[in-house]
Amino acid sequence: xxxxxxxxxxxxxxxxxxxxxxxxxxxxxxxxxxxxxxxxxxxxxxxxxxxxxxxxxxxxxxxxxxxxxxxxxxxxxxxxxxxxxxxxxxxxxxxxxxxxxxxxxxxxxxxxxxxxxxxxxxxxxxxxxxxxxxxxxxxxxxxxxxxxxxxxxxxxxxxxxxxxxxxxxxxxxxxxxxxxxxxxxxxxxxxxxxxxxxxxxxxxxxxxxxxxxxxxxxxxxxxxxxxxxxxxxxxxxxxxxxxxxxxxxxxxxxxxxxxxxxxxxxxxxxxxxxxxxxxxxxxxxxxxxxxxxxxxxxxxxxxxxxxxxxxxxxxxxxxxxxxxxxxxxxxxxxxxxxxxxxxxxxxxxxxxxxxxxxxxxxxxxxxxxxxxxxxxxxxxxxxxxxxxxxxxxxxxxxxxxxxxxxxxxxxxxxxxxxxxxxxxxxxxxxxxxxxxxxxxxxxxxxxxxxxxxxxxxxxxxxxxxxxxxxxxxxxxxxxxxxxxxxxxxxxxxxxxxxxxxxxxxxxxxxxxxxxxxxxxxxxxxxxxxxxxxxxxxxxxxxxxxxxxxxxxxxxxxxxxxxxxxxxxxxxxxxxxxxxxxxxxxxxxxxxxxxxxxxxxxxxxxxxxxxxxxxxxxxxxxx
Amino acid sequence: xxxxxxxxxxxxxxxxxxxxxxxxxxxxxxxxxxxxxxxxxxxxxxxxxxxxxxxxxxxxxxxxxxxxxxxxxxxxxxxxxxxxxxxxxxxxxxxxxxxxxxxxxxxxxxxxxxxxxxxxxxxxxxxxxxxxxxxxxxxxxxxxxxxxxxxxxxxxxxxxxxxxxxxxxxxxxxxxxxxxxxxxxxxxxxxxxxxxxxxxxxxxxxxxxxxxxxxxxxxxxxxxxxxxxxxxxxxxxxxxxxxxxxxxxxxxxxxxxxxxxxxxxxxxxxxxxxxxxxxxxxxxx
Numbered sequence: 048x049x050x051x052x053x054x055x056x057x058x059x060x061x062x063x064x065x066x067x068x069x070x071x072x073x074x075x076x077x078x079x080x081x082x083x084x085x086x087x088x089x090x091x092x093x094x095x096x097x098x099x100x101x102x103x104x105x106x107x108x109x110x111x112x113x114x115x116x117x118x119x120x121x122x123x124x125x126x127x128x129x130x131x132x133x134x135x136x137x138x139x140x141x142x143x144x145x146x147x148x149x150x151x152x153x154x155x156x157x158x159x160x161x162x163x164x165x166x167x168x169x170x171x172x173x174x175x176x177x178x179x180x181x182x183x184x185x186x187x188x189x190x191x192x193x194x195x196x197x198x199x200x201x202x203x204x205x206x207x208x209x210x211x212x213x214x215x216x217x218x219x220x221x222x223x224x225x226x227x228x229x230x231x232x233x234x235x236x237x238x239x240x241x242x243x244x245x246x247x248x249x250x251x252x253x254x255x256x257x258x259x260x261x262x263x264x265x266x267x268x269x270x271x272x273x274x275x276x277x278x279x280x281x282x283x284x285x286x287x288x289x290x291x292x293x294x295x296x297x298x299x300x301x302x303x304x305x306x307x308x309x310x311x312x313x314x315x316x317x318x319x320x321x322x323x324x325x326x327x328x329x330x331x332x333x334x335x336x337x338x339x340x341x342x343x344x345x346x347x348x349x350x351x352x353x354x355x356x357x358x359x360x361x362x363x364x365x366x367x368x369x370x371x372x373x374x375x376x377x378x379x380x381x382x383x384x385x386x387x388x389x390x391x392x393x394x395x396x397x398x399x400x401x402x403x404x405x406x407x408x409x410x411x412x413x414x415x416x417x418x419x420x421x422x423x424x425x426x427x428x429x430x431x432x433x434x435x436x437x438x439x440x441x442x443x444x445x446x447x448x449x450x451x452x453x454x455x456x457x458x459x460x461x462x463x464x465x466x467x468x469x470x471x472x473x474x475x476x477x478x479x480x481x482x483x484x485x486x487x488x489x490x491x492x493x494x495x496x497x498x499x500x501x502x503x504x505x506x507x508x509x510x511x512x513x514x515x516x517x518x519x520x521x522x523x524x525x526x527x528x529x530x531x532x533x534x535x536x537x538x539x540x541x542x543x544x545x546x547x548x549x550x551x552x553x554x555x556x557x558x559x560x561x562x563x564x565x566x567x568x569x570x571x572x573x574x575x576x577x578x579x580x581x582x583x584x585x586x587x588x589x590x591x592x593x594x595x596x597x598x599x600x601x602x603x604x605x606x607x608x609x610x611x612x613x614x615x616x617x618x619x620x621x622x623x624x625x626x627x628x629x630x631x632x633x634x635x636x637x638x639x640x641x642x643x644x645x646x647x648x649x650x651x652x653x654x655x656x657x658x659x660x661x662x663x664x665x666x667x668x669x
Numbered sequence: 670x671x672x673x674x675x676x677x678x679x680x681x682x683x684x685x686x687x688x689x690x691x692x693x694x695x696x697x698x699x700x701x702x703x704x705x706x707x708x709x710x711x712x713x714x715x716x717x718x719x720x721x722x723x724x725x726x727x728x729x730x731x732x733x734x735x736x737x738x739x740x741x742x743x744x745x746x747x748x749x750x751x752x753x754x755x756x757x758x759x760x761x762x763x764x765x766x767x768x769x770x771x772x773x774x775x776x777x778x779x780x781x782x783x784x785x786x787x788x789x790x791x792x793x794x795x796x797x798x799x800x801x802x803x804x805x806x807x808x809x810x811x812x813x814x815x816x817x818x819x820x821x822x823x824x825x826x827x828x829x830x831x832x833x834x835x836x837x838x839x840x841x842x843x844x845x846x847x848x849x850x851x852x853x854x855x856x857x858x859x860x861x862x863x864x865x866x867x868x869x870x871x872x873x874x875x876x877x878x879x880x881x882x883x884x885x886x887x888x889x890x891x892x893x894x895x896x897x898x899x900x901x902x903x904x905x906x907x908x909x910x911x912x913x914x915x916x917x918x919x920x921x922x923x924x925x926x927x928x929x930x931x932x933x934x935x936x937x938x939x940x941x942x943x944x945x946x947x948x949x950x951x952x953x954x
Contacts, residue, residue: 073942074942075940075941075942110719110721110729111719111729111773111777112777112937113727113815114721114722114727114728114729114815115721116721116722118721118722118726118727118814119722119724119726119727128795165795166794169793169794169795169797172795172797173788173792173793173797174785174786175785175786175848175851177799177804177807177808177811177851178804179801179804179808180799180800180801180804183798184797184798184799184800185795185797185798186795186797187801202808202811203808205726205812208726208811208812208814209811212811212813212815216780216783216785216786217785219777219780219781219936220785220928222929222936223936224936224938225777225936225937225938226938227777227937227938248940250766250767250772250939250940251940251942251943251944252944253940253941253942253943253944255940255941279720279721279722279723279727280720280721281721312698313696313697313698313699314696314697314698314699315696315698315699315700315703316698316723316724319723319724320724420726423725424724424725427725427743427745428700428724428725428743428745429698536710536714537714538709538710538711538714539710542710580714580715581713581714581715582714582715583715583944584944585682585717585766585767585943585944586717586766586767586768586770587714587715587717588709588714588715588716588717588718589709589714589715590715
């Protein structure tokens with residue numbers, strides 16, 4: 048066990064339950080060096096790193112420890128360890144990542160990610176993770192969309208659970224302070240600097256203030272703004288909204304990943320994720336005519352490296368060197384658009400999807416071994432035996448490429464003391480993320496964010512302190528839904544917003560529809576201000592939703608405005624009115640900021656990739 | 670397709686509560702959690718329920734449905750008779766916070782007592798070599814989603830709060846078994862599992878296995894093998910003598926005790942204040 052050189056937080060952090068004078072209610076305050084908001088893979092990894100660097104560290108999470116959305120990650124962790132294909136290395140991984148993101152990725156982040164992912168995976172193993180093995184006893188690696196070689200370290204199809212449990216057990220072993228079921232509603236500042244977090248305990252509804260010079264946002268994504276999504280209730284874009292409100296900026300918000308394969312039936316589970324591993328393990332997509340349609344959707348961009356016959360595609364699973372990859376394993380944006388087109392052309396399944404077939408491709412025993420969660424999920428929720436029948440699938444809102452704009456090496460946002468990591472940060476994945484690159488992103492940049500936040504905190508000669516006026520304001524905002532008698536139902540506003548976002552800013556977009564969405568969002572803002580909450584403050588989900596809506600509206604507007612601005616199609620942003628990819632747009636990122644509640648968009652040139660990395664793209668693609 | 674479902678939901682908090690009857694429209698293919706969500710959105714905005722993934726992967730929405738410990742997200746309405754009233758109560762083994770939400774911090778405290786995985790230090794940086802067949806035994810236990818239904822149903826603590834300090838429960842017995850069966854661990858937790866974590870209190874009724882949504886064979890594959898090893902070491906005269914005269918060391922592992930002492934300050938934090946005058950105003954009968 049690593050003992051930190053700094054004071055251990057459990058004992059040294061005085062629970063100085065201060066009372067803000069004149070406040071409506073007393074609330075507890077605690078002092079830390081680094082506060083991590085979110086306890087998924089990136090938050091836990093950041094907290095471990097900050098603690099090991101000697102910082103007094105706290106983790107705040109909206110849920111219980113170990114329940115964060117990371118548990119839903121199924122396929123694996125991309126890392127060029129070369130265990131299955133010795134030809135693999137960080138340069139190939141870097142190149143795949145950049146091409147998957149249609150070259151809009153922050154090159155430095157993509158480089159760091161590809162270089163450091165193997166060490167972070169091995170570290171998980173040293174902390175107790177038990178990955179599936181190769182015949183030589185090394186960590187097994189599986190194929191995934193957009194990755195040239197089998198690269199994903201995995202545990203069956205429950206890799207995210209393995210990651211979060213390993214990190215959770217590590218954090219508990221280190222004795223890091225954990226505040227479970229706490230929601231942060233404000234970032235506190237002192238002048239320009241971050242001064243801590245303000246929020247509430249879900250259990251009691253009482254307020255809690257953590258004073259800290261450094262705050263790491265590890266709050267995940269925004270998928271809950273969309274009706275059909277693979278994301279849980281937590282994904283309300285809190286970190287994105289908190290950063291904007293605190294003066295930070297967001298990048299790449301127009302890019303939302305629709306995972307090609309979500310469940311469509313029963314309605315109750317619509318959007319629930321079906322892992323890309325089904326295709327990595329040999330599964331294929333068919334339309335209602337039984338046709339393996341992906342061969343009709345190979346874009347010029349990936350033509351050279353994609354098989355154009357079923358025979359070549361099927362040979363590839365055993366021989367990656369002499370065959371090109373099956374089109375089912377194109378990056379997610381390409382596959383999602385193809386499925387969408389087949390459904391729109393009337394070649395869909397009875398419940399509005401297409402068929403994903405593993406039953407005729409692999410033995411029942413193989414399916415049980417390699418895809419146990421998928422078997423279980425379909426058997427129990429849909430009465431479908433995937434070893435005998437095909438699955439019905441359609442795209443589902445899955446991941447936001449956009450996030451807090453951060454420095455590539457340190458994950459520092461533009462606000463001093465603020466850091467962001469994982470899905471809450473932006474830049475790493477460009478316009479489209481490759482499967483498997485999320486879990487690796489979490490641990491590579493989690494470690495960096497924790498270390499740099501700890502270093503920043505140690506360097507501050509004075510502790511920043513939030514003004515009591517700012518705290519009073521945060522209290523008033525949090526209690527507002529109890530005092531309003533506008534009569535709006537928080538759940539209704541939330542559901543209607545989800546409909547609007549999915550229907551008007553979904554997988555295929557037009558300028559006219561996005562304008563309409565923005566008009567609707569303005570109306571929702573008015574209704575959100577009139578939400579009235581029943582009951583008291585103790586564990587009251589109606590109140591929690593009433594507060595979450597504000598973040599959801601902020602990120603929804605950010606997505607809509609950025610998407611309206613980018614007049615081209617690229618990655619997770621497809622416009623019917625601008626269907627082509629435009630090289631000029633390939634040179635700019637869109638940056639979202641907020642002043643006095645108003646969102647603004649500016650264009651910023653992409654950072655210039657150095658020549659030695661550029662040369663990696665010159666070899667002929669295969 | 671839509672029909673009306675009769676539901677009885679326990680509403681209340683630590684000071685008391687009771688059942689409230691609701692009628693909720695439901696659709697084909699829905700699960701109990703869908704009905705609870707609709708209830709929240711349309712009739713009981715402040716109904717407290719814990720949930721996350723709604724896919725059986727996070728283990729948040731544990732409750733007792735018609736008396737059986739289940740995940741609400743994995744219990745399909747079609748598994749009940751159409752006219753049947755569905756009764757939902759919070760897990761009984763843990764203190765109620767509000768409505769269907771319980772305080773499960775017992776489990777997070779037990780987790781702190783587990784001495785962490787400790788591999789040999791000269792084995793780092795991708796040098797681990799383990800055969801698939803050797804990791805599979807532990808992998809079964811790492812499927813655990815920590816829904817704590819096994820803890821909830823275990824009769825050693827279900828109606829016996831007094832046993833809680835000395836009993837880690839099935840969830841943690843599979844954790845100890847997992848580490849015990851890890852090919853590269855260097856620590857021996859068998860003695861502490863028996864003496865500090867209460868393995869001996871389990872009398873193998875398999876209730877935990879019955880309720881596990883991940884179908885982990887908790888009793889057969891974790892608890893019984895651990896009990897057998899403990900008994901072997903203690904009572905097998907050959908093993909006993911061998912260990913005494915230094916001819917035999919059981920595992921080459923270092924014997925360890927609990928990672929933390931019980932009752933000390935915990936890094937798992939709880940609210941320091943409550944909100945005055947705040948009480949549930951749900952009508953109960």
